[in-house]
Amino acid sequence: MVRHYKFSVVMKNTTRLCATKPIVTVNGRFPGPKLYAREDDTVIVRVINHVTYNVTLHWHGVKQLRTGWSDGPAYVTQCPIQPGQSYIYNFTLSGQRGTLLWHAHISWLRATMYGAIVILPKRGVPYPFPKPDREVVVILGEWWKADVEAVINQAIQSGLPPNISDAHTINGHPGPTSTCSSQGYTLNVESGKTYMLRIVNAAVNDELFFKISGHQLTVVEVDAIYAKPFKTDTLFIAPGQTTNALLTADQGAGKYLVVVSPFMDAPIPVDNITGTAILSYTGTLAASPTVLTTSPSQNATQLTSSFMDSLKSLNSKQYPANVPLAIDHSLLFTIGVGVNPCSTCVNGSRLVSYINNVTFVMPTTGLLEAHYYNIGGVFTVDFPGNPLIAFNYTGTQPSNMQTMNGTRLYRLAYNSTVQVVIQGTAMISPESHPTHLHGFDFYAVGRGLGNFDPVNDPKKFNLIDPIARNTIGVPSGGWTAIRFRADNPGVWLLHCHLEVHTTWGLKMAFLVENGKGPNESLVPPPSDLPKC
Template structure:
């Protein structure tokens, strides 16, 4: 896989980008990619198994583009599963048809069929990623998106000597979809993953994995940019490099005020760019990733490793292992996240909504519902404001655009129907959980403040929430119950971090703000695949503006049918 050399928009050029697909500039550069989704036998750990891959690669190919480009990705599905691809963090202005979540903005691509995702990259640069957005298939169907700044626009930090993509993931020795089906039959969570991975490889701390270690060769005295993605399904992950500090310069494709740290923390769905100076004694140093979990839940402490290897050092040299934060180091997690600040420079301002038109308060709950078809007679469930979301059988965006009745309701409550002591003593019963396809209608260009409050229904737990179609500002966060009389006075309205995915702290809350200037239907969900499957999700229907330039675009002719 080679990155196209850019000769500038004034010159018509042809170069091999990915798998024989050519790139030709028009008024802006046009990038074309072919994604063939297949089932391949891939050997990891101690045996081979068939997995779903894109173009035979695991992880899948990186999409390289530049701010201002138009990208076309033709996805052909050869796997036995229906498929959809989400371009995580791309705003898709007026163009939810290219967003990708199955049954939200499209029906899935059926086996043997194709669909072309066509989208513009406007006002964004940095590291994002793409992944399957149906079932648990993103366990193996994912890859990076690297968006370079416009020609002639430098990074707002020292130019790195080289770059590398670091994709953190999870691995199941058995078919992950079989594990999910078995868990659903029992009404319980499926088996946890068998390993964590760095660029698809677990590293030498796992059995039978000597040949499955990612290694990155570096030269002494240089600066490298690492584009790090947490593609894991269910685990927040610490990441560190032995002997080397990391300087954070970007999160979720938004530049930050730089700060240096020994380790970083990424929730599933988040990306972080760091600078690494190779200023240590030449040798071999482990890069490592392992989970963060400060809730009273069982988790396997699996550490994935890769190797940062100085040029000229033989492979026989034993790598040094970094000192990662403890599995339940809440203090590190809170301190690290508190250091994240938007750059807020003249070139990259933080346009935080200062006045709020719509105040929303959503509680996050886990529960146990009756399940006559489950072997245990009950099923674990999840809810927002006591509503467990039910996936429709037709895309919500289609139903909205064509005014198809009976697919969804727009009466999702702005706040929980029954207030209670959200993070007090554990509550083992549901508070009237209802199931339904209920969404919230939002006026175009209105400003929204949303408080996401964790609760102690069954247990407290951290929840990474992703909002499609938007970035938002994380203006406040805290542990315990949100206090509307005191906490807003502490909000950061100057340079809060701007993200597309935010972690709600265990037993705490987070406050986000955004301007609803992107019409369409936009999914919001916990990015723990386990909780998404249990119903911890909803959607916003953002109404059209007053003219056609602020209205949802017509659907493409090849939109997959239901």
């Protein structure tokens, strides 16, 4: 089936925290419209840009098999849609079902331009868990009182970190705060019924905990991949990640607090305001007191670790875990924050991010177009697969914190198998990095603290039922190992999904060659592909 959507990008005056400002929206809605489809449907979204900013949209977690032109990251798979212009995104949800998200993929416009993607199973195909009575999308975000584009532009000019957000939102609402008693989101439930919450973290920079007072949640899916069900009272969701959880309304009638709070286990400023909503049972009196709960501590590393350890693929006959066992490319990517000289910046230097000491420079032509048409001088394919200089990554750091700049890609033959060990460093400060790969799901086969040991750590990898994801946390002062098969030709971004680090250059791209014949090749670009 073909599903058609029209997304008009328009400014909309919006009031939050008792203050009003114009924000960039799709169809005047915040959060943006939900996109509904079924597995194997084709989705056609016509995006018309009515604002003064350049715009692109990314369908986060959609594999875009051979349709890289619809992936959306600006200057990677397309030039932006300029003011007054339009572009049609056209893609098929091949073999995918579950919750994903769409968001702007240029500058920091995704602070307000985001929405859920709900992909139902094919007709007649049941969920691999008891069917819920109802499904509810819960999308988490961040809110700045200031104009977000001004916030990031000021930070780029100064070379300093951008100002942190002022609130966390649940379905667009922060709930009452100490300075503003505005109404939050209310989730109405009936006693005895089971609800599937499709929870999306669309925050710009914050990894989040999600908790409902008095209720357990059963996790059944993450990043549109079914998981072995497990019970927990707290979910941990990084920006770009999704979690489907079953909630049974098994408490007495009343109101129960829903809390969303940040995780940060590094000495780095974070928006520590808890977002709140209310879970309300049918028949509850308006004057009933709300059953409260406490948020996890901000640095609850152990909680995040045990949550991630609990995630396993079903690895069933119907939903197998096809983990690549023989590896063609074994890569070690160090990631972190460095400092480069900058004569116009406040301290004469600017903060940057890197992978293997390369700070990625965005081109002014789309990388996919340059690859397809063999346009020279846009990128090179010499991205280092290993650190150029080995050092004690999570220990004492080198005194030189400068990085190299470059638009460097890593070339992969079609269908080759790849292992990437993403190694956090202690440069400036170790911190958690949720990392997103476009164009693929990958298997999270291992992670640990300290420096990756290439001899002993792989012996502990889970190659039987590791969870597959599109976005994975790299623990502070530690590493994460992922594996995937490069069976999708195109140019695919790998980047930290904390927007501050992406802006600073914590990204690279894989160039996956065509295979044999049209079914293993990138489709030609659409006629309305935007020009730079």
